[in-house]
Amino acid sequence: MQENVNVAEIFGENVFNDAIMQERLPKKVYRRLKDAIANDEELDLDTADMIAHEMKVWAIEKGATHFTHWFQPLTGVTAEKHDAFITAPDERGKVLMSFSGKELIKGEPDASSFPSGGLRATFEARGYTAWDFTSPAFVRQDAAGATLCIPTAFCSYTGEALDQKTPLLRSMEAINMQSLRLIRLFGNTTSKKVTPSVGPEQEYFLVDAKKFLQRKDLIYTGRTLFGAMPPKGQEMDDHYFGTIRQRIAGFMRDVNIELWKMGVSAKTQHNEVAPAQHELAPIYTEANIAVDHNQIIMKTLKRVACQHGMKCLLHEKPFAGVNGSGKHNNWSLTTDDGINLLDPGITPHENIQFLLVLSCIISAVDKHAGLLRESAADPGNDFRLGANEAPPAIISIFLGEQLEDVVEQLISTGNATRSKKCGTLHTGVRTLPDLSTDATDRNRTSPFAFTGNKFEFRMVGSRDSIGMPNTVLNTIVAEAFCDACDRLENSKNLVDAVHDLIKENLSEHQRVIFNGNGYSREWVDEAERRGLANIRSMVDSIPELLKEDTVTMFEKFHVFTKAELNSRAEVQYENYSKTINIEAKTMIDIASKQIIPAVIKYEKSLSETIIAIKNAGVCEVSVESELLCKTSLLLTEANRALKNLKETETKACSLPEGAPRARYYHDVVMEAMNTLRSPIDRLEMIVDKEMWPMPSYGDLMFEV
Ligand code: ADP
Ligand code: MG
Numbered sequence: 001m002q003e004n005v006n007v008a009e010i011f012g013e014n015v016f017n018d019a020i021m022q023e024r025l026p027k028k029v030y031r032r033l034k035d036a037i038a039n040d041e042e043l044d045l046d047t048a049d050m051i052a053h054e055m056k057v058w059a060i061e062k063g064a065t066h067f068t069h070w071f072q073p074l075t076g077v078t079a080e081k082h083d084a085f086i087t088a089p090d091e092r093g094k095v096l097m098s099f100s101g102k103e104l105i106k107g108e109p110d111a112s113s114f115p116s117g118g119l120r121a122t123f124e125a126r127g128y129t130a131w132d133f134t135s136p137a138f139v140r141q142d143a144a145g146a147t148l149c150i151p152t153a154f155c156s157y158t159g160e161a162l163d164q165k166t167p168l169l170r171s172m173e174a175i176n177m178q179s180l181r182l183i184r185l186f187g188n189t190t191s192k193k194v195t196p197s198v199g200p201e202q203e204y205f206l207v208d209a210k211k212f213l214q215r216k217d218l219i220y221t222g223r224t225l226f227g228a229m230p231p232k233g234q235e236m237d238d239h240y241f242g243t244i245r246q247r248i249a250g251f252m253r254d255v256n257i258e259l260w261k262m263g264v265s266a267k268t269q270h271n272e273v274a275p276a277q278h279e280l281a282p283i284y285t286e287a288n289i290a291v292d293h294n295q296i297i298m299k300t301l302k303r304v305a306c307q308h309g310m311k312c313l314l315h316e317k318p319f320a321g322v323n324g325s326g327k328h329n330n331w332s333l334t335t336d337d338g339i340n341l342l343d344p345g346i347t348p349h350e351n352i353q354f355l356l357v358l359s360c361i362i363s364a365v366d367k368h369a370g371l372l373r374e375s376a377a378d379p380g381n382d383f384r385l386g387a388n389e390a391p392p393a394i395i396s397i398f399l400g401e402q403l404e405d406v407v408e409q410l411i412s413t414g415n416a417t418r419s420k421k422c423g424t425l426h427t428g429v430r431t432l433p434d435l436s437t438d439a440t441d442r443n444r445t446s447p448f449a450f451t452g453n454k455f456e457f458r459m460v461g462s463r464d465s466i467g468m469p470n471t472v473l474n475t476i477v478a479e480a481f482c483d484a485c486d487r488l489e490n491s492k493n494l495v496d497a498v499h500d501l502i503k504e505n506l507s508e509h510q511r512v513i514f515n516g517n518g519y520s521r522e523w524v525d526e527a528e529r530r531g532l533a534n535i536r537s538m539v540d541s542i543p544e545l546l547k548e549d550t551v552t553m554f555e556k557f558h559v560f561t562k563a564e565l566n567s568r569a570e571v572q573y574e575n576y577s578k579t580i581n582i583e584a585k586t587m588i589d590i591a592s593k594q595i596i597p598a599v600i601k602y603e604k605s606l607s608e609t610i611i612a613i614k615n616a617g618v619c620e621v622s623v624e625s626e627l628l629c630k631t632s633l634l635l636t637e638a639n640r641a642l643k644n645l646k647e648t649e650t651k652a653c654s655l656p657e658g659a660p661r662a663r664y665y666h667d668v669v670m671e672a673m674n675t676l677r678s679p680i681d682r683l684e685m686i687v688d689k690e691m692w693p694m695p696s697y698g699d700l701m702f703e704v
Pocket of ligand 2: 201328456
């Protein structure tokens with residue numbers, strides 16, 4: 001039996017959180033920091049020095065030997081450089097433990113190797129990390145010992161954002177300012193700050209580490225590049241919410257404990273749809289903290305899996321033929337005094353502020369649908385959005401029956417007079433209570449669904465940072481609020497003006513609302529008729545970053561400069577090309593060095609068998625001959641495809657970097673990869689399992 005865990009006691013024990021700061025910092029210093037956080041101000045060096053000192057003492061008590069500025073460059077993962085707290089030895093050979101305000105506030109990693117998309121040439125490699133004191137520092141314990149991690153933003157010498165966090169923080173300022181304007185219109189003079197709240201649900205797969213290590217595709221690319229379907233996939237729906245097996249339960253327990261200690265409120269865990277797929281969701285929190293916490297969650301899942309002899313796959317599509325993994329990004333707007341601007345109340349038709357907020361969000365999502373889709377683009381997510389086995393990549397909004405009804409009333413008459421009520425669910429069993437039902441049902445197929453008091457953006461990929469999707473959401477909604485306020489602040493009759501604006505927003509952007517089955521073939525046609533974009537791949541979506549209205553919006557709200565957007569587009573093209581390049585090379589490697597030799601061995605054993613049988617005087621060898629013939633044909637097909645893949649791969653590398661190369665990888669190299677995969681997966685179904693050089697899909701998914 002495992003020891004009991006006192007969750008309340010361990011929660012946040014490794015976080016330099018508000019309670020610790022209040023306890024340890026001089027009152028004046030604590031106040032100064034709180035004011036700076038509340039008013040988005042900078043911190044002076046004296047205050048920083050005092051905070052740094054207390055932080056150091058606290059971290060050393062936790063066993064920390066090093067500190068690191070923990071940041072999120074454009075690679076999508078986190079980066080860190082560790083420095084020990086020690087000073088130079090004195091004349092007696094002794095060292096002191098030191099950590100100054102300057103070291104806390106600013107760091108200077110040698111940044112030349114991080115992608116900057118042309119923002120910074122390698123010869124002027126200066127990059128700075130700056131403490132984001134709105135996200136608390138924490139101590140992380142792992143094989144390296146204990147390390148004080150300081151969440152930071154990462155900028156170039158000239159102040160351009162080289163990371164995910166800086167634009168996110170800027171977008172939070174934008175949405176704060178515009179939301180305050182909006183609620184002031186409705187007479188709210190008491191709320192001081194509006195913050196986007198975010199709760200991301202993280203999906204992942206677990207496989208046995210020993211089997212993982214026998215698959216070069218998983219090692220190099222995070223997904224399987226070959227693999228025939230096992231006899232059973234996810235068709236029985238027996239994994240979803242199924243009993244969690246003991247090995248997995250033990251893993252989840254340790255993940256939770258680690259996360260709780262670092263102040264991450266891991267809350268929900270369950271099995272997901274595909275075999276070996278699971279989910280973890282924390283309780284929602286402020287957007288920038290949620291982004292940091294999501295990175296901590298991904299790292300912790302990986303680290304703890306290793307401790308349990310497993311590997312955690314965060315790739316969006318580790319296996320063909322079963323569900324991929326995403327990250328449902330739940331988003332709402334909360335005031336500092338606890339009001340959720342997306343809460344419709346019991347009678348939404350009377351909640352005029354909510355209806356304005358809703359209509360603004362609808363208009364923002366419709367206007368910037370392409371950009372929103374782009375924010376979820378990464379090479380792995382191409383398999384989840386718009387691909388063969390995936391739902392279409394069309395942005396639409398699900399509102400549910402109740403709100404859709406209100407919206408229809410508003411569009412037709414400019415007035416909504418009733419809201420459909422919640423019903424009662426009669427269970428038909430006397431001993432069970434009758435339950436009151438929600439006013440809206442769920443729709444699992446919508447990429448942007450209203451779920452009670454929040455929107456759930458479901459396109460985000462499982463491995464990706466949620467930084468960009470939230471930056472985009474915050475900014476497009478800030479723009480819609482700003483447009484609304486510009487108009488309403490000057491209106492003579494506010495109530496009429498609000499009604500007109502809601503009606504206008506809804507009528508103009510109604511086309512983006514869709515409550516039906518988003519996975520159906522009919523929806524693709526219907527969406528096309530409505531003029532909604534269906535951007536099928538990452539490469540197709542990148543230009544959305546540079547569209548004129550996108551650039552104008554981001555510059556207006558000081559979230560991205562044009563140069564920063566250009567750099568992101570470049571980094572993404574490069575990232576795409578590099579990813580597919582590695583996948584293609586891995587396929588070539590596996591096919592040439594493992595699979596083809598294995599198939600040849602199998603052919604040899606078949607031929608020897610045929611000869612032996614004939615020598616024994618039996619003439620009937622039709623089964624063996626047929627197998628040999630089939631194998632040989634498939635091998636020829638595979639070899640031809642391999643040659644072709646090698647050629648396209650060489651050609652790709654000779655193309656100009658950026659869009660042309662990425663497009664070629666998408667259109668030609670990916671196709672060549674599929675052509676190679678097909679005969680090899682069929683060979684796997686023929687060749688003796690003992691001879692196949694790697695674990696099968698069945699071994700990976702059903703024997704964890
Ligand atoms: P679901 O109904 O989608 O399963 P849950 O209640 O389990 O929803 O929540 C899923 C995620 O959404 C969790 O991370 C949760 O904390 C988060 N969430 C809940 N309410 C809000 C909100 N108002 N704003 C943002 N995120 C929220
Ligand atoms: Mg959900």
